[in-house]
Amino acid sequence: MTVETLLDQLKSMTAIVADTGDIEAIRHHHPEDATTNPSLLLKAVALPEYGPLIDDAIVWAKAQGNQVEQQIHDATDKLAVDVGLEVLKIVPGRVSTEVDARLSFDTQATLARARKLIRLYHEAGIGNERVLIKIASTWEGIKAGEILEHEGIHCNLTLMFGFSQARAAAEAGVTLISPFVGRIMDWYKAKGDVFTPEKDPGVLSVQRIYQYFKEHGYPTTVMGASFRNVGEILELAGCDRLTIGPNFLEELQNTRSVLVRRLKPVGEVKPRPPSMTEAEFRWEMNEDAMATEKLAEGIRGFTVDQIKLEKLLANRL
Numbered sequence: 001m002t003v004e005t006l007l008d009q010l011k012s013m014t015a016i017v018a019d020t021g022d023i024e025a026i027r028h029h030h031p032e033d034a035t036t037n038p039s040l041l042l043k044a045v046a047l048p049e050y051g052p053l054i055d056d057a058i059v060w061a062k063a064q065g066n067q068v069e070q071q072i073h074d075a076t077d078k079l080a081v082d083v084g085l086e087v088l089k090i091v092p093g094r095v096s097t098e099v100d101a102r103l104s105f106d107t108q109a110t111l112a113r114a115r116k117l118i119r120l121y122h123e124a125g126i127g128n129e130r131v132l133i134k135i136a137s138t139w140e141g142i143k144a145g146e147i148l149e150h151e152g153i154h155c156n157l158t159l160m161f162g163f164s165q166a167r168a169a170a171e172a173g174v175t176l177i178s179p180f181v182g183r184i185m186d187w188y189k190a191k192g193d194v195f196t197p198e199k200d201p202g203v204l205s206v207q208r209i210y211q212y213f214k215e216h217g218y219p220t221t222v223m224g225a226s227f228r229n230v231g232e233i234l235e236l237a238g239c240d241r242l243t244i245g246p247n248f249l250e251e252l253q254n255t256r257s258v259l260v261r262r263l264k265p266v267g268e269v270k271p272r273p274p275s276m277t278e279a280e281f282r283w284e285m286n287e288d289a290m291a292t293e294k295l296a297e298g299i300r301g302f303t304v305d306q307i308k309l310e311k312l313l314a315n316r317l
Helices: 006-011 023-029 036-046 048-064 066-086 107-123 139-151 163-172 183-188 202-213 230-232 246-253 280-285 289-314
Strands: 015-019 033-035 095-098 131-136 155-160 176-178 222-225 242-245
Touching: 006 015, 006 230, 006 246, 015 023, 015 036, 015 139, 033 242, 036 066, 036 289, 048 155, 048 202, 066 095, 066 107, 066 163, 066 289, 095 155, 095 242, 107 139, 107 176, 131 280, 139 163, 139 280, 155 163, 155 280, 155 289, 163 176, 163 202, 163 280, 163 289, 176 183, 176 202, 183 230, 183 289, 202 222, 202 289, 222 280, 242 246, 280 289
Parallel strands: 015 033, 015 242, 033 095, 095 131, 131 155, 155 176, 176 222, 222 242
Antiparallel strands: none
């Protein structure tokens, strides 16, 4: 009997999300959803097929007003949505579109930008059910997510490294979280630690979050993200969702061996503890050096690429 590919087996246990803005890669691998961020958009716009989308974003931004700085912000948001619209022509599910990381510590500014992005999707005929607004997992971002969810705008809380971030997001009722596997491992690896996939601290972090959510009946979807090797992905087989880059999707597609499911929902649901306060959240983050450092680093990194993307568009205005 022929053994299925690892990717086909994984798809039977876990919803696969493409971690790319490359339309051709998404079309090739048939994921359910896709997620983008400024870093992925910056890579995508270097591809020739994105030229018309850039042109459209520029024309739209100029029509909104004459103030150059605002035109740049408008063009960046419109491009992000235009890329999302192209993705939605291929995937049957949702696309994640990210709020400017520079707003990560400002709940009201995050709300304004999120509502703008969803309005652009609405104007293109796309409903809330097909979009996730991606927000950094700061306290301010989680609170923005809570408000947006009450408005029917679904959120993906990203740059998640610590258990306190995951717990607060679940208590806020957000639709989905993206705990970062590889970046957690990077932090420990930089200190000289070496791990097998089953002992990888990023893998163990997502396993803990998954089990906690299932044990307490939180409906928030757990989507492992940011992988450094296929072994990490295989150790999370059965997770609600996994967002995987094209190189690893290709490797999984080209490998045939038996895949064992690692994560399964628990039986009896336990009572939920009282919700975290802001003080508790900040203290737990303070005590978690890895989560604190990687969150700050991630926000800075996305900001660098956001600015590069804005400069690229500014040169076209």
